[in-house]
Amino acid sequence: MAEAEVPPPGVVIVEDRNIGPFAETVRVGTHVLSADEPVSAGGTNTGPSPYDYVLAGLGACTAMTLRMYARQKNWPLQKVRVWLKHDKIHAQDCADCETKEGKIDQIDRQIVLEGPLSPEQRERLLQIADKCPVHRTLTSEIRIQTRLG
Known part of the structure; x- marks a missing residue:
């Protein structure tokens, strides 16, 4: 799936962000969110867990x-x-x-x-x-x- 492509309705896509061991990009329709773990759990805290x-x-x-x-x-x-x-x-x-x-x-x-x-x-x-x-x-x-x- 191309980076700017929007997932179809009802589909959530999660992809590695390559900026930390747990950092992810979450795509929900036209919304782009971040997910990660806190530093205390080994993440980089770039988004909610x-x-x-x-x-x-x-x-x-x-x-x-x-x-x-x-x-x-x-x-x-x-x-x-x-x-x-x-x-x-x-x-x-x-x-x-x-x-x-x-x-x-x-x-x-x-x-x-x-x-x-x-x-x-x-x-x-x-x-x-x-x-x-x-x-x-x-x-x-x-x-x-x-x-x-």
Whole structure:
């Protein structure tokens, strides 16, 4: 694929940037992004890490889903802010997890809703957050098919 060529809709292309051991160029439609690892992990910190992008996708989807729902209901939601953090935790520290040994991934998500919402509206929006498509993908069975091109 030529450097300036735009990938087709629904396709993401990741290519080495040759400026560090982990630096990558990410092409999504007409958008060109960078990905890398922090210096502390051996990268050159020229872009967000892959896990940062996972969190960004979940956060963006959460905010979009909440705004769309509030708009449909004509609720006075003025702003949504989503804080996310990824960690690896010991499986034994998770009472409601199927995995009981080793480590599991944990994403902590805090949602800040601004606007004169009632307690019932706020609670409903909290429930709706778990219905965003990216949340559903991350909490469902995922199959990744890999082949050489």
